[in-house]
Amino acid sequence: MASRPPCRSPAATRPTALALALAAALAGPGVAWAATATGGATGGAMATLDAQPLAQVSAVRAPQVMYLDISLDGRVVATLVRFTVVDGELSVLPSVLTDAGLQLPDGLPLNAAGEVALADIPGLGVDYQPTMQRVTLLPGTELRPTRLLGYRIPAPVQVDRDHGLVLDWDAYGRHLKGQDTLSLGTGARWFGRWGTLEVNGVSRTGDTGSDGYARLDTRWTYSDPRRMWTWSAGDIVSGGLAWSRPVRMGGVQLRRDFGVRPDLIVHPLPQFSADATLPSSVELYVNNIRQYGEEVAPGPFVLSDFPRVSGAGQAVVVVTDALGRTTQTSVPLYVDYQRLARGLTDFSFEAGVLRRGFGIDSDDYGSDVVASGSWRRGMRDDLTLELHGEAGPGLQLAGAGVAWSPLARFGVATGSVSRSEGDSAGTQWSGGYQWFGQRAGFDVNVQRADAGYRDLGTLDGGSVPLRAQDRASAWMTVPRGSLSVTWLRYRDGEELTGRTVSLGLSQTWGRSLSVFANAFHDDRAGSGVSLTLSLPLGDGLDGSLTADHRRSDTDLTANLRRRAPYEGGWGWQVQASDDGDGQVAAQYRGNGGEFWAGVDRFNGEHGLFAQGMGSVVLMDGQAFASRRISDAFAVVSTNGIGDVPILYENRTAGRTNDRGYLLLSDLRGWERNRIAIDPDGLAADLRVPAIERLVTPPNASGIRVPFALERVRSATVTLLDADGEPVAPGTRVQRADGSEAIVGFEGALWIEDYHEGEALSWRVQGLECRVSAPKAVTGPTTSSQCRTESKL
Numbered sequence: 001m002a003s004r005p006p007c008r009s010p011a012a013t014r015p016t017a018l019a020l021a022l023a024a025a026l027a028g029p030g031v032a033w034a035a036t037a038t039g040g041a042t043g044g045a046m047a048t049l050d051a052q053p054l055a056q057v058s059a060v061r062a063p064q065v066m067y068l069d070i071s072l073d074g075r076v077v078a079t080l081v082r083f084t085v086v087d088g089e090l091s092v093l094p095s096v097l098t099d100a101g102l103q104l105p106d107g108l109p110l111n112a113a114g115e116v117a118l119a120d121i122p123g124l125g126v127d128y129q130p131t132m133q134r135v136t137l138l139p140g141t142e143l144r145p146t147r148l149l150g151y152r153i154p155a156p157v158q159v160d161r162d163h164g165l166v167l168d169w170d171a172y173g174r175h176l177k178g179q180d181t182l183s184l185g186t187g188a189r190w191f192g193r194w195g196t197l198e199v200n201g202v203s204r205t206g207d208t209g210s211d212g213y214a215r216l217d218t219r220w221t222y223s224d225p226r227r228m229w230t231w232s233a234g235d236i237v238s239g240g241l242a243w244s245r246p247v248r249m250g251g252v253q254l255r256r257d258f259g260v261r262p263d264l265i266v267h268p269l270p271q272f273s274a275d276a277t278l279p280s281s282v283e284l285y286v287n288n289i290r291q292y293g294e295e296v297a298p299g300p301f302v303l304s305d306f307p308r309v310s311g312a313g314q315a316v317v318v319v320t321d322a323l324g325r326t327t328q329t330s331v332p333l334y335v336d337y338q339r340l341a342r343g344l345t346d347f348s349f350e351a352g353v354l355r356r357g358f359g360i361d362s363d364d365y366g367s368d369v370v371a372s373g374s375w376r377r378g379m380r381d382d383l384t385l386e387l388h389g390e391a392g393p394g395l396q397l398a399g400a401g402v403a404w405s406p407l408a409r410f411g412v413a414t415g416s417v418s419r420s421e422g423d424s425a426g427t428q429w430s431g432g433y434q435w436f437g438q439r440a441g442f443d444v445n446v447q448r449a450d451a452g453y454r455d456l457g458t459l460d461g462g463s464v465p466l467r468a469q470d471r472a473s474a475w476m477t478v479p480r481g482s483l484s485v486t487w488l489r490y491r492d493g494e495e496l497t498g499r500t501v502s503l504g505l506s507q508t509w510g511r512s513l514s515v516f517a518n519a520f521h522d523d524r525a526g527s528g529v530s531l532t533l534s535l536p537l538g539d540g541l542d543g544s545l546t547a548d549h550r551r552s553d554t555d556l557t558a559n560l561r562r563r564a565p566y567e568g569g570w571g572w573q574v575q576a577s578d579d580g581d582g583q584v585a586a587q588y589r590g591n592g593g594e595f596w597a598g599v600d601r602f603n604g605e606h607g608l609f610a611q612g613m614g615s616v617v618l619m620d621g622q623a624f625a626s627r628r629i630s631d632a633f634a635v636v637s638t639n640g641i642g643d644v645p646i647l648y649e650n651r652t653a654g655r656t657n658d659r660g661y662l663l664l665s666d667l668r669g670w671e672r673n674r675i676a677i678d679p680d681g682l683a684a685d686l687r688v689p690a691i692e693r694l695v696t697p698p699n700a701s702g703i704r705v706p707f708a709l710e711r712v713r714s715a716t717v718t719l720l721d722a723d724g725e726p727v728a729p730g731t732r733v734q735r736a737d738g739s740e741a742i743v744g745f746e747g748a749l750w751i752e753d754y755h756e757g758e759a760l761s762w763r764v765q766g767l768e769c770r771v772s773a774p775k776a777v778t779g780p781t782t783s784s785q786c787r788t789e790s791k792l
Contacts, residue, residue, distance in 0.1 A: 064084070066133075068083055068134060069132075069133065070135055073279060083135070086111070089118070090117070102124075102145075108121060123142050124140070148301070148302055149303045150294075156225050157696045161698065162701075162704045164191060164702045170628075171185075177607075179206065179207040181204070181206030183204045184202070185200070185201070187199070195220055197219075197220045199215070201216050214360060223699075225670060228257055231254055232253040237249070238348070239349075241376070241401060242416075243399070251350055251353060260670045266341055268408065269304045272302070273300070274303075274317065274319055277298055279321070280319050281296070287314060288316075291307060291308060303317065309438075314330060314331075314332055316328055317329045334411065336412050339384040344377070351370070354456065354459060354460050382404060382406070385402055386416065394422040399417060402415055415429075415431045416429065425452050427453060440477070442475075447470075448468055466491065466492050469490050470488070481515075482506050502518060503518070513533065526550065528548065533545045541561070545557070545558050560573070561573040569589060581603070584600070585599075593625065594614065615629040629665050632668060634667050634695060634704070634705045635702060636675060638660040641686065641711060642656050645678035646675065649673070676692040685712055687709065687752075690708075691707070713753065714751060716748055728743065730743065732762060
């Protein structure tokens with residue numbers, strides 16, 4: 001219970017206080033008291049007010065009702081709120097205080113009307129201002145809800161699904177040593193409300209004798225962005241973890257797909273907590289770069305924002321209050337992509353039959369049913385748990401793994417162990433540690449497997465897992481670049497071993513010259529050194545020179561290339577080596593595809609080659625040739641009106657063709673895309689109800705974007721009165737459809753949606769004028785005599 005001061009005697013009351021009390025009594029019931037606020041914005045200050053006038057009124061009157069404004073943190077948060085005055089205390093519904101921004105404790109006493117007395121709320125200071133008919137709330141920290149700043153989990157977007165068909169093609173032809181070869185990769189995908197059905201394969205023909213068609217994949221896929229699920233049926237690849245081996249299957253699969261929510265951050269976010277005692281500004285700096293800033297009201301807050309760094313970093317939260325006082329809090333952090341955020345789950349479950357001979361035999365499937373499953377969950381921000389299992393004929397496998405960051409800032413340690421039973425038994429384990437800083441980092445991993453360890457990849461004649469895998473890499477920044485070293489070692493099931501060590505150095509001199517050097521040693525391939533100089537020459541032109549020394553042989557290669565512009569045009573490439581080999585090629589990038597052609601010399605033999613790739617879209621009864629569509633696209637329709645300028649994300653994307661269509665091939669799937677009409681490029685006789693659309697297509701699918709343009713006939717007529725003088729400017733003219741038009745200077749009247757013979761009327765000094773719009777408008781201005789008719 002908040003303490004209340006005793007009432008003062010009338011003799012002790014100052015004249016000003018008596019006048020205010022009398023005014024309050026005459027205006028209606030009022031209240032005044034003091035309550036102590038604990039901590040927070042009030043700083044423990046006491047709000048002491050004169051309580052006697054209200055106490056005297058309440059002593060002789062029944063409970064009364066007042067309508068007051070509520071003020072919090074210097075602004076009015078509710079107006080004309082119903083308060084009840086009982087025994088000198090103000091009471092109000094708890095929901096009113098909650099809506100105003102307070103977090104009330106449980107178990108507050110309520111009166112018969114379900115109201116709570118303000119004096120009965122611990123930690124709440126109150127300042128009643130009778131002349132303003134306002135109550136100012138002074139809550140302590142415990143009454144203020146914790147504000148969440150920065151990143152918040154966004155709501156799922158509403159996906160727009162249309163139906164259509166896309167045909168992809170990739171053709172390659174070559175003539176070398178008197179032999180001709182030709183290959184054509186094709187893909188077809190139908191998409192609609194129920195997902196996407198795709199079929200792709202490759203055809204080959206030529207003098208090598210490998211003629212024929214090989215089907216690669218046939219698959220149906222449906223994704224749900226709300227649940228972040230993806231269903232697949234047909235040719236699939238099983239899910240897996242870093243310590244398991246995915247396999248190709250023919251079957252069904254249900255998996256978590258974070259790709260359908262590109263706006264969702266799935267990795268742990270560092271959180272920073274603080275308490276603002278006054279209105280303040282909050283800023284977040286990561287490695288001295290400002291990444292967040294916002295104004296906050298008094299009270300506790302939690303800031304969550306994704307640092308745009310990878311690895312170790314230093315975060316500083318700066319809070320500046322309204323008095324200019326600054327508080328800085330420095331927190332070390334570590335950002336990686338191996339852990340999941342707390343409470344998030346990733347999974348993949350599939351069942352079917354194994355597939356072998358991919359790309360060679362279209363129908364090489366096993367006869368036994370197999371299944372696998374993988375599961376990951378962020379248990380805490382610093383700990384992610386992993387589970388994996390597989391089952392097949394004579395095989396049962398189960399394993400578990402973890403990804404753990406000590407104190408969520410000292411790198412990431414990983415570990416796993418799995419056991420297989422059945423026709424043979426064995427164990428596989430792995431462990432690793434990774435730490436990346438801003439100037440240096442390293443990554444080590446060790447994996448071992450028993451001779452009897454098996455997984456789905458070993459069935460139907462597949463290869464056995466490696467017995468040993470070791471990997472260690474490190475890097476560090478040096479002046480003008482970076483230095484890295486990598487060491488790899490493995491031992492397979494046949495006890496064959498291999499080891500590779502490489503050392504890399506990158507340097508940048510000025511803004512142009514880049515140098516890449518690499519030295520390596522492999523137990524089988526031997527040792528070697530390579531050096532590459534790269535020099536951008538401007539205007540899309542760049543050159544490079546590479547020296548490669550291996551097994552006492554040195555090769556020099558020079559390359560000069562001009563990239564084809566992204567918006568379309570020509571490019572070329574010239575390459576030559578010291579042994580006489582080389583290549584000259586030309587490239588063309590157009591709206592309907594990309595093409596390469598050239599001549600080359602290889603091992604003393606001259607050859608010719610040509611390649612092209614693109615897509616064909618069938619949608620809305622139209623066919624479009626396009627560059628290769630790798631993600632989403634849109635078919636823009638302008639209601640049959642051509643040459644309309646279309647904007648994509650505020651840049652010009654093209655103009656509609658003579659049928660009123662334009663294909664936009666570079667949309668982002670599962671994200672909002674802004675498509676609009678450029679109003680500055682429209683003809684004056686076009687009406688556009690809406691010039692902008694925000695659309696969200698699925699990936700690998702298309703969407704139709706219609707704009708209901710209308711061609712209207714507009715004209716300017718000159719209105720003359722009965723004396724042949726122009727009608728006065730500002731005169732309102734009534735049209736046949738009930739709308740109005742206003743006359744400009746010299747009687748000029750702009751008529752939109754012009755109709756020949758339309759009746760126009762206006763009034764001048766009690767007289768009504770009528771005229772019919774001319775039946776033919778041959779120029780921008782047409783004169784018409786107006787005859788007046790008197791209507792008394």
